[in-house]
Amino acid sequence: MLNEAITKFNFLFDWRPYQAKVLQNFSVHIQDDHFHIVAPPGSGKTILGIEIIKKIGKKTLILAPTLTIRNQWEDRLQNFFTTDCNFKQISFDIKQPSDITFSTYQALHSFYKSFNTKEAYYNFFKKHQIEVLLLDEAHHLKNAWWECLYDLKEQHIQTVVALTATPPYDSENSEIQKYFKLCGEIDDEIVVPDLVKEHNLCPHQDLVFLSKLEDQEINFITDFRLKIAQFVTDILKDKEFISFLKQHRFYAKTEENLEELYKYSDFFSSLLISLHQAGEAIPFEKLHVLGFEENEKIEFPSITNEWIQILFQHLLVVDRENLIEHETYLHILEKRLRKLAVFSKKKVNLVGNELLYKSLSNSPSKLKSITTIVQQEQQNLEDDLRCVILSDYIRKEYLNATLPEIKEIKKLGVIPIFHHVRTTTKNKNSLAVLTGNLVIIHSSNIAKLGLIDAIDNYNYTALKSDTEFVILSSKNSSKHTIVEAITQLFELGHIKILVGTKSLLGEGWDAPSINSLILASVIGSFVTSNQMRGRAIRVDNKNPDKVGLIWHLACIDTLDEFGGRDFEILARRFNAFLGISNNEKAIISNGISRLQLPDNFIDEDIQQQNKKTLEFSKNRDLIAQRWTNAISKGKGVIKELTFYNEKNEQFPKQKKLYYQDIVKYTVGEIIIGLSFFIPKFIIKNFNVLLQKGVVYFLLALSSALGLTFGYKIYKSTQLYLYFGLIHRKIDKMAAVILESLNRLNHLTTPINQIQIKTELLAEGNVSCTIQGANRYESTLFIKALDELLQPIDTPKYLLIKTNWFRRKLKLNNFFPVPEIFGVRKKECEVLQSCWNKHLGKSKLVYTRTINGRKLLLKARLFHIHNVNNELTKKNVVWK
Template structure:
């Protein structure tokens, strides 16, 4: 006898973290969205089926592949029924049932089969399919997104989205589209929960650094010199300066205010460039932005980023409005193309893409890989199960001679294979597995016979090393070649496996992996996290498994921050939650937890690599640190870090961890006065005796003004900028929380919620919220983050200015967070709380002409203002 959706019943006990997600489900689904992030191994599919059951409506479940699609039906029958007797299912989208399992590609093909969109919508209405469940939602491509989003909007679908990794590093437009379809993240299952429940193994991310080779260093240096020469030339190019001054934004500013307010970045870059070129900016150009005659505008120095914005607008965005200058624009375009900084309608004077391509594919990484494999072979001996993932096969290097291997300048499966096999003393256990190339050692052939008949496979000796053979299977083979090689790897007959991330990065399952080297550079943030997931799964045959994930970065030694390759790696670490290298282990996201050098010089790179290799030797210590960190915390909290001066340390004090620039400056004045005043009295006692108290005080104040006046002025200015900055942020956080509570975005009683604000090293500030649920915490951190970000294009703006600030030429502009800016009523609630905790301010609606003027003024202040800071969202187990 079959059962209905409502009668599906989970046969086992929910894991604690799963139960917590389901506990909050009824609140999250109120907006017809349920968006959950959970790593591989957390039981996303099981949760998805339970959610479908609780919604109780006809559902279309979409997966990226047929394999994953089939897993849904398998989990439903085996975890929710006793006799696999749920029959209201379909795998054919054309003939749906209560639950229909399909793929994104199949839905898109189905969508295109309709003559009109209305017919497509009507199909779902006719069959009463009201729920869309999106599995591995990060796979959504643009075409797939369109047919899903239209359906959601027209048919008012409920959307349930499950993913291991939201596509945070996609283009901003793509990220917005993703969240527009899936909704904001409602809940998250995090790695510590899974390690605690022994569903994931203890692990550590390690970064191995390399230096560019001479050829790459020369390329980077030459590129930067070319750009520097171009910038110097263009700043002295009278024809270009004249051309800019003829632009309607500059020549007829007042007539084009509406357009200027829409393109503030370009107008800012125009003014900054002309100022750098020693042109006097007439005050009327600034007056329209709301500046007064007594205000001094401190223009920032020109940077490649500003010149990039300038040329992007002239050569692409605004080109249709500059037809009469087309001949001159064509000359400018050719100059940029000659510099290789203009391609596909994009100006890139920073050279990010060009330099990243050079560093990310650096052959220096080949040496890094061999060093890592040698170390891991020494560390783990017979237990080693190492996988190296790359993007390209590079078959052209298949038959390289030994001497030619050293000359390979490209990263890929075959170059890695050659470097590893020639570097290892025991190369018998090395193999290659890709979709079109499989290589094993000849000694492994006999082991293959234990899994499948040897006659089912063909062998061709590898010309460059006849000890290895290229393997292919015949039609008679019982298994796919991927299954066979995977089994050989699991059994330990292969210990080092080199493959492509496209084949082995997602969906491939080999629980024995204990060392993963990510040599993929094409893979996105999503792909990186999926690949990383291969190494952190538990191995039931090895309960003491500890996984290491090796990340490679080629450092631009001319850039103290490490360059673009390291920057992208650091950004991806924001999604990796793991153990820190602190004395007291904590679990958090971000690359900061590894304590890598803050400035990259040659000595740092080698020293850091030695530390990393040393750390890899003691996997037991990593497991102990996970156990200790988990026991010291209760759950995940969201934290926002506010950076005051990222690269400039404040003056050193005895307590370096509690540095405060304001306290330091005031303290310096007090100490100075304590020495100065007694000495002045002793030296000028005769003035007091002969000329009287009034004359003496006049002399004292005059000398004080000359000696300490500037310091007192700077101290007052710094205090107006910073105050006790962590205290200010604490008040901002309180205003945000109280507003969220008043507007019913937070339902947890306020007396159960605590805001913790701390002053960190280098003057940075952290703000953490305790006691709120994950959804409320996310709303709080998001709102506070928006409040502290540089001004972009908020609907409402807060302006904090008084007589004292005006005299010091200071203005504070703050964007009203989006959640409070939807309607004026909500905005006024936030404004009221702001005034209560931070003093009076003016609320400005920026969608009027006057509001746009103030918005642009605010943005100009934030260009050079000390308030132009960055924030970082952190996740910490506490």
């Protein structure tokens, strides 16, 4: 039943174009009783939320993560939707709800716990006829909050509206599933280019400043890796260990343990690979369970730390109860691993990701990076500089450090950063610290503070390590006053460099003048990183030409050609950022590749790259111009899947087998050979042609060709079938996905209005985009194509390419059936039908049977001939 009071209020202003577009599509998206929208800070999503509540027209509970954000909802409702700011049918008390009730997630959870039974909790909302839940900043939802909301949704709530700036994509998979289970799939998105175009966000650029490990840190990492390498070498030469592995029931009694073996296929794989690496001949019956034929050529993957890690994790944790008779030996193995510091809390970690990441992410080399950036930005902007540096920890223990002690600080944090900037900057009177429980300003700013607030409201004491600075504290019980006062000093330009914690300043804090943000946070998620970036890209009405720079820090592991774990995690976070590229042709996309960073890292690269980055930061006008140019060339964002024609490191032979070169050179060699061979053969055998006739001559020629070139032709054909024309295959696979989605009624857009564009990029990489589809359809399509091209994991169904040539050449190409088609066999058969139409004959295999698990394990372990062994990446591009 519609609520008249809610349906009557109207938006008093004009909708921005991107807001109008969201509202135009609302009626389609709300059909499943969910409306889930992603919109960055500054996009007016609160206003949109109120309009959506009006369109739904039912009693609503609006939930926000903080009281401040909760109060903003009421403020926007009164000021943007009523002429007299006097809409009465509201409540801030969840126990006494009204037509529109504003509350927080914490308050709802406390309210939920106050009921003796869940039924009483549900009945409360039924009694008050609250049928709509609006979840603001939905990425904040945690387990406890999720449970009381999801239960309420299942039992009573009719409609759920979810608003967020960044979905929690980097959370645990179970958390992500819970999030989407409550909020529904993303229906629409307001993107950064739209906001820059409408001048609701300023032009901006992400910059990455690199540092390298200090000698002590390099020695630590080198020693760790050498110890692990020596351990792996020694353990695979240890006869007692090899004997122990051969006694494991999976190996000693393979046929009797098939069901369990298939359940722990990774462990069985690691067992076989380890024994093979140790020089043991693997009997055929151990491989027969994988579906291999007796004469089939088998190439084992090389041993890696990851495989050894899987092996020991299973032996020492997962399977330990079943190995009780070997407990004494297992205890010896455990002690060896603990001595190497790679086994704790029931987790084996031979790769050392967390250990090495901690060393890299907290490297003191980043302190030098920060001072270099600050000095450069002081030159770039001079009096206009408004720089904020955000870190995770305060590190109060360094508050009174002397100059020699400052040079020895080995930890990243607010106070170490403050000291390093203080001792290297020319204008330290413009430096300040702002955290929840520590505020430091230069003594010259005390008088200026008095112009904002009465000095009597504050206590201040000189900082022992530098008496020019004072520690400031408020005499009032509330800390909000001091935060507001320091923020005003920053906005007025008395403070130009502000060092703070991400917990206080990273979300919700508003200072539009920020034009340089240095992210010295190492523990933030995608969500946190995006929220922190949001501080620097807001427009500043006092500075309409503002261009914001966001500086990211990465410590490079020069012993790792790809830069190491710190850079890897930073690169992963960039998937959540949409921004301008640095190459000649400016494009707007997500991902770190848009910054044109080196593929490999050596010392010279790091210095040269930093020099280029600092030079680039000088020209903010160019950044603004590049945004204007890039925006004019596109109409909106589209999803793109990039397929990297680069082989898995576990199969080093494959890295050399780029099909384009091999097929091209092999065919070229055959053509050149034939051009010399045929004339020479005719001259030499002309008498045969005259004496025995044309038929006999042709038979002799074909025999000679077969003997001379047959093997090369065979290998060329085999390689072509291994790798094929990859971009054309992906184009056909995309057509299979799209046609299958259409036949299963997942598309609402007519299929003849949707176009697939597949493009061959440099180095054999392939990009695939879908145009003309709505956001939901694009998401389904890219997700399904990505799953089809990913390495085999544990799909419910497999597709196996099969034809006469493949059977004869003993080639197997395995493809996982994407999740959307793999629920029931009926949907799988639709996919298979489309596959057969576009790509030729195939076989559908259900992997939850014994035979199916055989093929699944074979596909996962020995997919050296599998074209889908490359990596894919989902991008968002403005076009």
